[in-house]
Amino acid sequence: MILWAALAVAAPRYALVIGANRGDASEAPLRWAEEDALRMAATLTTLGGVDPGDLVALRGADANGVRAALTRLGARVRAEGAAEAELVVYYSGHADAEDLHLAGSRLPLSELKAAVGATAARTRVIVIDACRAGSLTRKGARPAAPFTIVAEDRLSTDGLAIVTSAAAGEDAQESESLRGGVFTHHLLAGLEGAADQSGDARVTLTEAYQYSYARTVATTSGAPTLQHPSFSWDLRGQSDLVLTRLDDTARGAWLQVDTAGEYLVLDAHGTALVREAALAAQGRLALPAGRYRVRLRTPARLSEADITTTAGQVVELRAADLVAVPLGQAARRGGPARPAVALELSGDVRAPLLDAWSPAPGGNVGARVDLPALTLRVRATFDQASAEGDTLEGTMTAWGAEAGALKLADLGRFSIGAGVMLGGGVITQSFVTDGIAPAREATALRAGPVLHAEWSPVDRFFVTLEGGLDTVVLPTESTPTGRVVPHASLGVGVWVR
Amino acid sequence: MGTVIPLWLLLGCGDVLVDGDYPGEPLLTVTGQILVEATISEDVSPSVALFWTQAGSATRTETSVEVTTRFPAYFELNAYQPPVDADFFTDPQGLHLALGVLLLYDDTAQDGTLDVDTDTVIGAAADDAHVVWFPDPPEAQPDTPEDRYLVAHGVPECQGPPDTADEAPPTESQGIVDLLVADPCTLLPDWNCNGDLEEWGDLCGD
Structure with a gap:
């Protein structure tokens, strides 16, 4: 009280x-x-x-x-x-x-x-x-x-x-x-x-x-x-x-905003919350002199700007001064209120899964949700490798799905982090030969760590670069066999909300 | 009580997946042993090759398999490709077929392929053993074996292309052949029955 x-x-x-x-x-x-x-x-x-x-x-x-x-x-x-x-x-x-x-x-x-x-x-x-x-x-x-x-x-x-x-x-x-x-x-x-x-x-x-x-x-x-x-x-x-009186500017430093909204005032690093306030248009907030990061939080987005307040001065913050925070980063910073949902599309290449097969280029399509603590993702995967021998040509196709989580840290417009993905799918091998080489089909499971980096030039769009090591379990002559398969991908994504 | 499926069985189920150097399923398998009737150097890398041939002319080398230098040595040869159309001919009985002979050679280049210019043939099958391959579709010809091939021992006189109509059919075996390390010119079949082996070209007779 x-x-x-x-x-x-x-x-x-x-x-x-x-x-x-x-x-x-x-x-x-x-x-x-x-x-x-x-x-x-x-x-x-x-x-x-x-x-x-x-x-x-x-x-x-x-x-x-x-x-x-x-x-x-x-x-x-x-x-x-x-x-x-x-x-x-x-x-x-x-x-x-x-x-x-x-x-x-x-x-x-x-x-x-x-x-x-x-x-x-x-x-x-x-x-x-x-x-x-x-x-x-x-x-x-x-x-x-x-x-x-x-x-x-x-x-x-x-x-x-x-x-x-x-x-x-x-x-x-x-x-x-x-x-x-x-x-x-x-x-x-x-x-x-x-x-x-x-x-x-x-x-x-x-x-x-x-x-x-x-x-x-x-x-x-x-x-x-x-x-x-x-x-x-x-x-x-x-x-x-x-x-309290707010017109005695000589005794304090002031932030004045031109747009009504919910404002978060954090320290210069954007980590510690100093003040949370709902301000009216032309509203004013007293702050000790210093450097701050100010965020305007709306249901749809988070915008921010860095300011420096000086004793006896009023810092005017206009809406135009605020830069929209990428939605994924906004979700990790506690605003806007809804989790950020994004669609992703990427191309990747996986190291040969079995001996004498080529590396497997492919693609992934999926969705992710950026929460304050974690980024959760699911996606469908496809890749295809080939083999060419003296007596036949082979094609190995893998269709699958995977899910996982990432822990991301934000550095300006960049985010980096690591996570784990787990999934499985169906691998088919088919051959073209003058002899006999029946097609083969098997299920496989894979799991492994990933390293993830992304860049968001604008608040709703991002580019990703990712690499990882999957342990793949599949039937081979020594069944089941676990293979460690490195992979890398380059992709894009868009936050849809 | 229900059946408990071990988790590991669910990890990777289905057909066994193969490496990229998978050659396919063998269309033909010939096994046997290698017997030495001549001295060979320890530097020799003996390998076995299957030649599809008409009238003795060497056309192609099919699958070869490397054997050890322990004698008597055993070998297994698998062929993954059928003879090409050019390998087939019609014998006096009217059968459309291809004939294959096994050769033992020194794989000088260590490449698994018989190159008559660089490799040396050091032996051949005993008893004129050879492979008889029947073309597809099998229903077009009577008495075609289920596997579409057989290993025959002994060569009818003047086969390739023979002009007698009453020669006895070759003796069949279960795909087991003895290869002899000896002068191939004493082993190769005289397909054209002319008393020499000039039809074998670079392998013998020149």
């Missing part, structure tokens, strides 16, 4: 940010609760109007540590101007319907709420990202439509607002791909600009909640359990709560 205080423009803002990976002794440690707390602290100080000296960050503290921090912070608020002060309390960690679980100790939610009230700050926001904390919003909770908060509410900057990451009885989830709590990730993205639906360079509590609610539900829709953030407003006044 994240405790969040309503932030007025000029009122002093204070914040207590708590991250606790360890809960009760019986609970498995969380991975990113403390990192989430640090990210929230950074956002509060860069965009949320909290001076670094007015923010207290606790990592791994127990209940007494939190109590002490609240007491000290409350004393400062009362001493420095409680009448106008705003207080944010954020928590990420283990909890249940009654208590926060802090490093083997417990802090009742009721005590937390009371302690926050005792600080005498005029406006207080509590945001909690933890399991089953939705019970905290039951009392006084306002009914809300799934994606909107009642528009008539004129939320004020006086009072208490509580936002929880999950409804009562629900689990709050961490995400390996998001590298953090699901709700906190989307809330941060919203605060950093993704939630600014009005385009006024201000993210209000309403906007932040609506955005994080929708994104959390969408993200967890594919998980074993859904997660529904909940809220409770007990606020009075005449203006919406402004949580």
Whole structure:
């Protein structure tokens, strides 16, 4: 759960940010609760109007540590101007319907709420990202439509607002791909600009909640359990709560897009996800200064571009700047949503299967599916060898089918990898002679490793080069015989979806 | 209880596949032993060749097989191609057939082929043994063997082309022939019954 205080423009803002990976002794440690707390602290100080000296960050503290921090912070608020002060309390960690679980100790939610009230700050926001904390919003909770908060509410900057990451009885989830709590990730993205639906360079509590609610539900829709953030407003006044300001460009670096869509911001190598955000046209997202790879994900394709953000500057990313990612690579990078399906056609040559036969040229036609982890393929195969002796001419034809899997790694427009193929078929031998040489027919099995490389000059088309070693089992004079047959192929393919 | 098929039996089923140097199925098989009646050098590479011939003129060499130099040595010769049309003739009995003789030669070039210019014939079949091949279709001629050939011993006088009508048919064997290492000019059949073997051309008589 994240405790969040309503932030007025000029009122002093204070914040207590708590991250606790360890809960009760019986609970498995969380991975990113403390990192989430640090990210929230950074956002509060860069965009949320909290001076670094007015923010207290606790990592791994127990209940007494939190109590002490609240007491000290409350004393400062009362001493420095409680009448106008705003207080944010954020928590990420283990909890249940009654208590926060802090490093083997417990802090009742009721005590937390009371302690926050005792600080005498005029406006207080509590945001909690933890399991089953939705019970905290039951009392006084306002009914809300799934994606909107009642528009008539004129939320004020006086009072208490509580936002929880999950409804009562629900689990709050961490995400390996998001590298953090699901709700906190989307809330941060919203605060950093993704939630600014009005385009006024201000993210209000309403906007932040609506955005994080929708994104959390969408993200967890594919998980074993859904997660529904909940809220409770007990606020009075005449203006919406402004949580972050996006027009203070001097304090951050910004990405601005001209096309609405779902954007993934990754590190410069395109490996680690920094932020996932749904941005409106001309939407803006705050990012620390640095180099990033930005991807726009649509149902049909994935496009990307590399950017560099500098403190105090806005980087404008236009649709024309984005380059479509080959669909197979897009599938391996987690987008678009559908697996990429391609048709392939190749010509190949196989080393002689039996002594005194020629190498066998042939062809393959098939299909493949590019999944995030593997590429699966099936195909029909054909090849033909010949033999010419003193007394006859022979033709050996092989028809078959095979299936297998590849593990590919992407290097720009190239992909390389290795895999295994397994298949079988029918081999026929026929002869032309003045003597007697009856035709022969047999089945054979083959399996073996392959090395694969492909180049995709455009997003839907690719060229492949592949080589491998097949072990072929077929009947010969010493039956069955296993032969190792190297082969190589050159092909093309097209992604059809 | 059901029958359990071992997995390996499913791996590669069907006809036995052959290498590219498969010559086909033998149309004719002649076996026998090689007997030495003359001294030969250890450098000799004895091989056996089957010649289809009319009136003694050497036309073609068919399949040859290399034999060991252990004496008495055994050999097996398989022919994979039938005689060509030019090898056939009509004998006095009106049979359309081809005649083949076995020759033992020194394969100097080690190429499995009798080249009369470079190889030396060092022997031939005893008892004038020869192969009689009957053409296709077999129903056109009576008494055609099922395998379309037989190995005969002994040559009727003046065969090739003979002009007597009452000569006895050749004695048949089961395809077993003795080859003798000896002057071939003492072994080759005198097809034209003229007392010399000039009809054998380079092999004998010149």
